[in-house]
Amino acid sequence: MFNRITPVPAAGISSTLPTTSRRAFGRRLGLSAAGLTLAACSASEPATDSAVDEEAVDEGFVPAQNAASQAAVTPDSALTLLTDGNARFVAGTLARRDYSDQIRATAAGQYPFAVVLGCIDSRVPIETVGDIFAARVAGNIVNTELLGSMEFACRLAGSKL
Template identity: 45%
Template sequence: MERRDFLKWGATGVFGLTLSTSDLIWHLKQAQAAELHPESPPSLTPDAALQKLLEGNQRFVQHQPQYPDQSAARLLEVAQAQHPFATILSCADSRVAPEILFDQGIGDIFDVRIAGNIATPEARGSIEYAVSLLGSPLLMVLGHERCGAVTAAVQNETLLGDISTFVKAIKPAAAKVKDQPGDAVDNAVVANVQYQIERLKRSPLLSDRLNSGKLKIVGGRYDLDTGKVTIIT
């Protein structure tokens, strides 16, 4: 929304509409966000990229999103090229949407989503593309609380069709922590993130970038109840 259009809309609202203060503040933030020009993603260091993600998550948790990089101008800016400042391997769970929970926009995050956030060959290839060819300086493997795929692996469930494939991919991680005290599923969620990171580090393309300091790999755990992402490795 253009600022002049917003002001015109607001003036009309005075006479013909009843708007709450929160409505006006929300629309103003939308207008301001559309005019922001954030730091160019390629210039971010791996640590700065991680900080940017965590700051966005803090805004999400506090219910103070800025909705960056969601304007028409941003759409045109990334139409011909993309330079995501972060790559995230996360679960396909409908409640775990990286752009929302990290308060980012178009072209900011290269999403690779698959049940159980497992590093299949296809997922690994997608990540290699983002890191090696697009220059993404940060890779996060993001697990989440009460993950259904991890739960199935912990309970050793027999599932139909190809659903069993991602359970099989998580079982080695679950086996590592089966005797640990505490919640078995949550222990396995953390262990699975660490296990998938270990598998990703075997990629020559990723390890080269990691050893040169051009890439940082971290793990995260998303809390479904609070919305907070905690770094776990």
């Protein structure tokens, strides 16, 4: 599966790194995309809250946040949305989302209800389109740049938590 190569030594250090061909990479990427698509198609009941558009719920999909749904969210209800979402994640219950529709719906503006500081761990999903403004850094530390991003999320994008 992997071919071993010996790169040009840098400063007298040599190592072997696994490599893969473009064709094999493309095949793996396609299989991964197909797997994610199938996983998304097997979603169960949508998560609902008072800020969700009822028409979209009737179709079985959770819509992206918009200005009206964001305005209806308070800091307490934002925390409830996050804890409910975490409970769904732990239980393995999926909320159905049409990501193409959500991307189109948020093209003109974003209306996240919360900002989350998270680790750069690829195994831990934080956000879905339009819901959460995510700031990621190794070690979960807040530096000047991250603080500026979090302030932007609250002051200009309207995050409540």
